Amino acid sequence: MNIKTIIIDDEPKAIAILKNKIARFCPELDIVATIEKPQDAFDTINELKPDLVFIDIAMPGMSGFEVLKQFSIPNFEIIFATAFDQYALDAIKHCAIGYLVKPIDNEDLVEAVDNATRNITDKNALEKNKILIENLGIQKFQKKKIVIPSTEGLEFVKVKTITHCEGVDGYTKIHFIDSKPILSSHSIGHFKKLLDHKDFYHVHKSYIINMIFVERYLNDGYVVLEGNTSIPVSRAKRTDFLNQLKG
Structure with missing residues (x-):
């Protein structure tokens, strides 16, 4: 499978290094153009x-x-290359599109290309890139979308619909206010990073809750969410959690 590929980077040396690595480790990529001026990228x-x-x-x-x-409707897979921009990395992680940190590690390159190839084959690139473009223009975290790998494929969900995440035997069950739960193969730790925002709180080793759905806190150490769902709050986190509720 030949994958038509374009490289966009203002540094000729960086382009040359990446071309060399692609030739050595990712021969399935067919580099059809390199662009040093980002203003030329759209037309090319x-x-x-x-x-x-x-x-x-x-x-x-x-x-x-x-x-x-x-691009109002991008229909190509994207792999970012960056030296430092942490905000960008966070934005990319939220929609599961590949990124590489310079200097580019060979194994990271191969892994990113493998993921991109699967996305191209499965025709997921269009939907995921649309989510990226949407997320870049959204200031409020609750309005963003995330991609959740589930046992059936990829689920594209709005953050504001997630009530809580529940760790179950190394997997995570994501619960929603308006639909059935999704079981993801990722651990609860993955979603702790993905939902790293003041609106979400890791109340217990097995639970992350969306604070906007909190209805009340019980003296015996449980928080009640909309829908009358009770979630335990670990003893070590109760004081900080109560401070979060007050603040």
């Missing part, structure tokens, strides 16, 4: 219609995010 991508785009984030004149915002 529309003309060549790549399957995969490697794009730097911090570039003069136009960031990688600004390049992507030009």
Whole structure:
């Protein structure tokens, strides 16, 4: 399977290094263009219609995010390459699109390309990239979407619909206010990172709750969510949790 690929980076040396690594470790990628001026990316991508785009984030004149915002319906897979932008990494993680930290590690490159190849094959790139573009324009965390790998495939859900996450034997059951739970193969630790925001609180080793659904706190150490769901709060976290409720 030949994957049409474009590299966008304002540094010629970075492009050369990535091309060399791709030739050595990812021969299935067919590099059809390299772009040093991000302002040229839109026209080139529309003309060549790549399957995969490697794009730097911090570039003069136009960031990688600004390049992507030009596409109302992106239909290519994206792998970001960045040296430092932690906000960008967080945004990318929230929609499960690949990223590489410079200097690029060979194993990380192979893993990112493998993931991108699966997404292209499964035709998930369009939906996931739409979520990325939406998330970049959203300031409030509750309005964002996240991608949840489940036992049946990939689920695209709005953060504001999640009431709580429940760790179950190394898996995580995600509960919603308006639909049936989803069982994910990821551990509760994965969702602690994914939902790292003041609106979510890790009340117990097996539970993360969405604070907007809290209705009351019981003296015996349970918090009650909308729908009359009781969740235990660990003794070690009760004082801090109560402070969060007051604040």
